[in-house]
Amino acid sequence: MHSKRKFKAFLGFNWHWYLIIFTAVIFAFYYLFVSIKTPSYDERISIFIGTKFVESEKLGSDLYTDFNGTEIEEIYVDYSNPADNDYAIIFNTRGMVNTDILILTKGYILDGDYDNLFVKIDQKIIDKYNIDDEKLLYDTDGLVYGIDITQYLKEYIKDDKTYYLFFNKKSEKIGYLNNNSNNDYALKILDNILG
Amino acid sequence: MIDLYNIDDAFLILNKKKRFVSILVISFVITLCIIFGITWLSDSYFIMVIDIILTTIYLWVLYTYLFYFRKVYNEEYHFLAKVEQYEHEELNGVVSYLDENITTIKNMEAYTLKVNGRIVYFECSKMPSNIYIDTNVKFIVMDNFVIGYEVL
Numbered sequence: 079m080h081s082k083r084k085f086k087a088f089l090g091f092n093w094h095w096y097l098i099i100f101t102a103v104i105f106a107f108y109y110l111f112v113s114i115k116t117p118s119y120d121e122r123i124s125i126f127i128g129t130k131f132v133e134s135e136k137l138g139s140d141l142y143t144d145f146n147g148t149e150i151e152e153i154y155v156d157y158s159n160p161a162d163n164d165y166a167i168i169f170n171t172r173g174m175v176n177t178d179i180l181i182l183t184k185g186y187i188l189d190g191d192y193d194n195l196f197v198k199i200d201q202k203i204i205d206k207y208n209i210d211d212e213k214l215l216y217d218t219d220g221l222v223y224g225i226d227i228t229q230y231l232k233e234y235i236k237d238d239k240t241y242y243l244f245f246n247k248k249s250e251k252i253g254y255l256n257n258n259s260n261n262d263y264a265l266k267i268l269d270n271i272l273g
Numbered sequence: 274m275i276d277l278y279n280i281d282d283a284f285l286i287l288n289k290k291k292r293f294v295s296i297l298v299i300s301f302v303i304t305l306c307i308i309f310g311i312t313w314l315s316d317s318y319f320i321m322v323i324d325i326i327l328t329t330i331y332l333w334v335l336y337t338y339l340f341y342f343r344k345v346y347n348e349e350y351h352f353l354a355k356v357e358q359y360e361h362e363e364l365n366g367v368v369s370y371l372d373e374n375i376t377t378i379k380n381m382e383a384y385t386l387k388v389n390g391r392i393v394y395f396e397c398s399k400m401p402s403n404i405y406i407d408t409n410v411k412f413i414v415m416d417n418f419v420i421g422y423e424v425l
Contacts, residue, residue: 080342080345080349081398083375083382084345088340092336095336095340096333096336099329099336100329100333103325103328103332104325107321107324107328108321111316111318114312115316
C-alpha cells in the first residue's frame with residue numbers, strides 16, 4: 079500500500095529518470111525554439127565577405143533597416159580572411175553555399191571564373207543606380223559582374239582594399255537575374271548600399 | 274472480530290485511480306494549451322523556460338503515476354479481490370514473537386508475528402496498539418496476512 083516511506087524509496091531508486099526527463103525536455107524545447115527562431119532560406123539574406131575583419135553584426139543590422147515589415151527576418155553577414163590557409167575551403171562552403179551576395183577583393187577570383195560563380199549585372203541595374211563605369215568590374219568578355227562598394231564599407235572594414243559586390247549565381251533572391259528566384263530581396267540590398 | 278479489509282475499499286481505489294487519470298488528462302490538455310498559446314504569442318527564451326518547467330512538471334507527475342501510483346493501486350486492488358475470493362483460515366493462540374521492524378511482503382509494509390509457531394504478517398498501518406507479545410488473539414489469515422483479528 080502507499081506510504082511515504084515507500085514513495086521515498088521509489089524516488090531514491092528512480093531519481094535518475096526524473097533527471098533524464100528534465101534534461102530531455104530542455105534539449106527538446108531548445109531545439110524547437112532554435113528551429114522556430116532561425117529564419118528559413120527565403121527569410122534570410124546571406125552575405126559573405128572575403129576580408130580579415132568586418133563589423134559583421136553592425137553591417138547586418140544597418141542593412142536590415144530597409145527590410146522591416148518584409149518577409150526578410152535577418153541579414154546574416156559572414157566573413158573569412160583570404161590570407162588564411164583554409165580560405166579556399168571556407169570560400170567554397172560558407173562562401174558559395176546558400177549565400178546571396180559575395181563581397182570580395184579583385185584578384186581572388188580568376189576573370190574566367192566569374193560566369194561560373196556570379197550573375198551578370200545588367201544595364202538595368204547600372205542605370206537604376208547611376209553606377210560609374212570605373213566602379214564596375216568587367217571580365218575578359220567585357221561583361222559586368224561586380225560593383226565597387228568600397229566607399230560604403232569604409233565604416234565596417236578598416237583597410238585600404240577595394241571590395242566588389244557580386245551576386246551568387248545560385249541565389250533565389252535576386253529577382254529577374256536568376257530564373258529560379260522566389261523574390262528579389264537580395265537585389266534590394268543595393269538600394270541601401272548605392273541609394 | 275474486526276475485519277481489516279473490505280471489498281468496498283476496492284471501489285475506492287478504482288475511484289482514486291480514475292480521479293488521478295482525469296487529473297492527468299485535464300492537466301495535459303491545459304499544459305498543452307498554455308504551452309502552445311504562449312509560444313504562439315512570443316518565441317522568446319523566457320517563454321521557452323516556462324514551457325520547460327510546465328512540461329517537466331507534467332512529465333514527472335505522469336512518470337510517478339505510471340511507475341508508482343498505478344502499481345500501488347493495482348496491488349491494493351488485487352489484494353482486496355483476493356481477500357474477497359480466497360479461502361480464509363482461523364488462527365487462535367498467543368503471540369510469541371513480534372518484530373516491529375518493517376518487512377515488505379508483496380509490496381505491503383508489515384510487522385512479523387508468530388502465533389502457535391506460525392509466522393503471519395500484519396500490515397503496519399492497521400496494527401492496533403493492544404496486540405503485543407503474550408496477547409491471546411484470534412486471527413483470520415489469508416495468504417499469511419492477517420485480514421481480521423480479535424483480542425481475547
